[in-house]
Amino acid sequence: MNATGFQVDERCETHRDAQQAQQLLSLNSASSAWASNRSRQWLARLLLLVLLSFITSTPTAIAASYDEAVQQFHEGQYDAAAQTAAFEVERGVWSERWPRLLIRCQMVQGDYKDALQTYQAAIQRYPTSIALRYLGLDVLRFNGMQDEVGQAEADLFSQLQRAFAGYVTRDNLIAAGRYFTEQGEDAREVLEMFYDRVRDRDPEFLDAYLATAELAIQKGDFQVAANTLQEAQRLDERTPDLHHLLALALEPSDGQAAGAQIQTALQINPRHLPSLQWLAEKAIDRERYDEAKDIANQMLQINVHEPSAWALMAVVAHLKGQYELEQLMRAAALAHWSQNADVDHLIGRKLSEKYRFAEGAEYQNRALSMNPLHLSASFQLAQDMLRLGEDEIGWEIAGEVAKADPYNVVAYNLMTLKDRTSKFEKLQRDGIHVRMDAKEAKLYGDAVLNLLSDAKQVLCEKYQVTPDKPVIVEIFPEQSDFAIRTFGLPGGAGYLGVCFGRVITANSPASQGERPSNWKSVLWHEFCHVVTLEKTNNRMPRWLSEGISVYEERQRNPSWGEKMTPQYRSMLLSDELTPVSDLSAAFLSPPSAIALQFAYFESSLVVEFLIEQHGHDALLAVLDDLAAGIPINDALTRHTGSLQKLDAQFEEYAKRLAHQYEGLADWSRDTLPESRDLATWKGWVRLNPNNYWALREMARAALEAEQWEQALVPLTRMQDLGVLTSERDGPLEWLAQTHRELGQERREIRTIQENLAQSSDALPSLRRFIDIGQSNEDWNNVLDASQQALAIQPLSPEFHLASAVAAEKLDRHELAIEALTALLELDPVDPAGLHYRLAKSYDEQDETFPAKHHVMMALEIAPRYRDAHRLLYRLHHPNSDQEEKSP
Known part of the structure; x- marks a missing residue:
């Protein structure tokens, strides 16, 4: 196709883009003051010309020395890159890229005054450069020229409105996209009108990929960011910014992969400030505060004014209780740009990540006082409030962020979750507020309150704590909802519960598959966090907090923890x-x-x-x-x-x-056979009868072959050595199964009891123990086992039914009522029969009113239910001899 035909097709294609540009360039309220309706129409025509001229006028490659200088910059050779750029600027080479590169070298090293001189000279020579004007905004800010920034932004916007002579470069379009993003403009339009357009026309232009990834990370769409950057790796793997951004994209899902990307970035450029900041933040997370300070000092050797380095020093000082030093570090971070809201946002975010939510919120409020439109600070503040139990304020701020930034994935997820959880049942007792699915609340809500009230009494007394505000516990039937409430994004597999101080989030058994964990153990563990975090004002390392909680689990119940x-x-x-x-x-x-x-x-x-x-x-x-x-x-x-x-x-x-x-077992693994067949293990065990790992593998092989007599040999030997363990699908479960298959019921019962004494979530063993107890009419064992099973899976009808039958047989009518009431919530086959049994249990406790209610419910469902008629008659004629109470 000839050039003319290409232009005609492109005009048709970009007509929609021009319409979108008209909306985009309306900008925010400040920008709208500059742009009249007439000018917006003009802007649409302008952007059409921009897009067309960009397509037809791709800039020619500049001298190779520029690429070499850029690579020096990427490798951290800032002085060398600056020297080359300064030489080209001084000799008057006509290319705005040289002064922009020089300014970047000067800014990254903290030479703010020199950068200002370079910028002021360059803008006189290249007044139409959007990229230069965008870069100049930070130059002015870090030179304390805040009043001039407003005029510079107006000039930048005016330049966007002005008719261009010639073409618009890729650099200018990317800079315009970044500027509009900072102004809070629609992310999708920025992506389509600027970044995608550049990538479509020049798939080799790396900065378009980086800008796209930056935008995706800012909006919490880490998968899009990772995909974009992995695609970009084919272009230039010698750019540290690419690997740093990829680390940010991977970090929520794969911390190790993120760390590897940071190491790659630092191999390219050991002086790469964003990557060094990442390392310093991770050192703080690990409580390696001296290491964090060392890394921050490395950053300051590159740029003695670097705000993020001083901000992280302030974080370390705060965490060490050096509050005066903290304020000095903060002042240093703000020395050259006093209204830099990113400083307080960073300090507050790191404090919140250390569970210092109240202090973190104070810093976010400081950031917002400097820049009320700082959406990241607003959203962090919303999360801090929610984690402090200040739900009304937290949800209000989160809603404002979601409205102002509709493409913020985390905010969107959180507000969607709010709509779903608004239907949760709310239970209260003893200063404990529980929110959970309404159906689940009816099944085990009272048991949750009982457990938490007990935990509050025991643990608060033990650790000398008196909470002065309610403790909020949220239990989620969907794991994804738990993850969004807890982490902001889906994921977090493996976490059963999280405590933020006075707020606990937990997965319900419904979210955990066939073998859920013991919810009582989980909530006891998390409430212990409430107590210890309250005692320390959230100032405790994670290992100590977790260690105390696991220890207290075992103290409460030896099978827990x-x-x-x-x-x-x-x-x-x-x-x-x-x-x-x-x-x-x-x-x-x-x-x-x-x-x-x-x-x-x-x-x-x-x-x-x-x-x-x-x-x-x-x-x-x-x-x-x-x-x-x-x-x-x-x-x-x-x-x-x-x-x-x-x-x-x-x-x-x-x-x-x-x-x-160790007991009497041999724990060596060096000479174990490579073959995994049963015959090999049998032969090896004959020569090494006490080797734990060989006995275990022989038992596994025999079980897989369903050779029960063969399996009994190594399992019995492990029992004699005292090394049978109760982990899921472990030796104690294997031994119980083997005894069952061999018809050795008494031995099976003893093995099950041993397993239950060690394990808090042995659901298959409990199910089997209930079956044996029912067959033998051992109702005490049935009741005990069913109650243990309900502490693991309270949503299963079989365990409520077993509990109800055993309780009725033992005249434990309070437990029978509890179990029968739960069964009514689980879509029973015979609801009339359950109502009748409930009526009998209430009657046995001389609670006539609920007894009458349930017998009437039974008759409403089954009008000819004769036993119900007789019970109703007796309830209305208590002195009648027509029928004695059933035992």
Whole structure:
């Protein structure tokens, strides 16, 4: 197609774009003051010309020396790149890219005055450059020229309105898109009108991909950002910005992959400030505050004025209780741009990530006082309020953000969730507010309140805490809803509950598949967080918070909480044992699910060790110190001795526990056979009869082959060695199954009981125990097992039915009423029969009114129900001898 034909087709294609541009360039209220209706029509024609001229007039490649200078900049050779750029500017080369590159070199190194001089000279020579004017806005800000910024923005906007002579470059279109994004314009239109347009016409232009990814990350659409950047990697993998943005996109789903991208960015440019900031933030997350300060100092060696470095120093000072130093660091961050709202937003965000939501909210309010349109600060403030239990304020702010920024994925998800959870049932008792699905509330809402009230009484007394505000507990039947409420985005698989202080979010059993965890254990664990976070004003490291909660689970019920397993034994004896002084790092980006679970277990052992060695009062004293702002390592030193000594003593303690667990078993794995067939294992076990791993694998192979007699041999041997364990699909479950298949019911019962004593969520074992109890009419065992099963799965009719039958047989009518009422909520086959049984149970407790109600309900469903008629007659004639009460 000839050039003329191409232009005609393109004019048709871009007609819709011009219409969109007319809406886009209406801008915000300030911009609208500049743009009349006539000028908006003119702008539409302008953007049409821009798009056409961009298509037909792609700029020619400039000298190779520019590419070399840009690569020097990407590699952190800022002085060399600046020297080259300055030479070209001084000799008068006609290209606006040279002064822009020089300004970038000067700004990244904090040479703000030089950057201002470069900008002022360049804008006189290139007054039509949108990219230069956009870059100049920060130059003016960091030179304290806030009054001039407003005029510069007006000039930039006017330049967008002015007829261009020639073509519009890719750089100018990308800069215009970034400017409109900062002004809060419609993200989709910015994407389509600027970034997509550039990418369509020049698929090799990297900056268009970076700008697209920046926009997607800002809106919380991390998948789009990751896809865009992975596509861009084919263009130029020697650009640190690409890898840094990819790390931000990957971080919510894969922390390890994100870290690898940051390392790649720093290999390209060891002086890349955004990547160094990422590392400093992660060091803070791991409570490696000295390391964070070292990285911040590296940033300051590049740019002594770098606001993010000083802001992170302020965060570290706050977390160490050095509040005067914190204010000095903040002042340094704002020294050159006093209205830089990003500084307070960053400080507040990091404090909130450390569960300091009240302090974080204060900083977000400061950021908003500088820039009321800072949507990131507004949304962070909304989340802080929600996590502080200030729901009315939190939801209002979140709604405002969602309205102002309709493409913010996190805000949209949160507001959609609000609509769904508005139908939740609200239960209250003893200062505890529970919100849960209405049907689930009827099934086990009272049990939730009972458990939480008990937890409040026991744990608040133990830790000397008196909450002065309600504790809010939200239980979600959909895992995705739990994740959105908790993390802002779908994901978070593996988390059963999260506590933010006075707010607990938890997954209900409905969201956990066939084998849910024990919800009572989960809520006890989370309420313990409420207590310890309250005691320390949310100033405690994660390892200590988790360690106390797991420890208190075991104190409440020996079957709850993490316990020693063969896997944990191996980890305790290996280099996977983390020193106490570095335990919080074990919770951040663990290499596997088992590594995360081990971090919980090890933390609980540390708490157990501290209490055994120094007493519960010493633990309370450490928590009091944390509340006063004393760092954890200093608090531990004050009450337990030196940290180095504590690390050494705990390592000795942990290894001693691991060796005590060994029993008589051989735990070596070096010479295990590679073959996994049963015959090989049988032969190897004959020569190594005490090897735990060989016995386990032989048992597994025999079970898979359904050779029950063969399976009994290694399992019995493991039992003799004292190493049978209760993990899901583990040896105790295997042994019980083997006894069942061999018809050894008594042995099966003993094995099931042993498993139940160790496991809090052994649902298959409980189901089997109920079946055996019903067959043997052992109603005490049936009632006990069904109650344990309901602490795991309260949504299953079979366990409520078993509980009801056993309770009726044992004259435990209060429990029968509870179970029968739940069954009525589970779409029963015979509702009339359930109402009749409820009426009888209420009658047995001499509660005539509810008895009459339920017998009438039975007759309404089944009018000829004779037993119900007789019961109704007797309820109305209590002195009649027509019928005696049934036993």
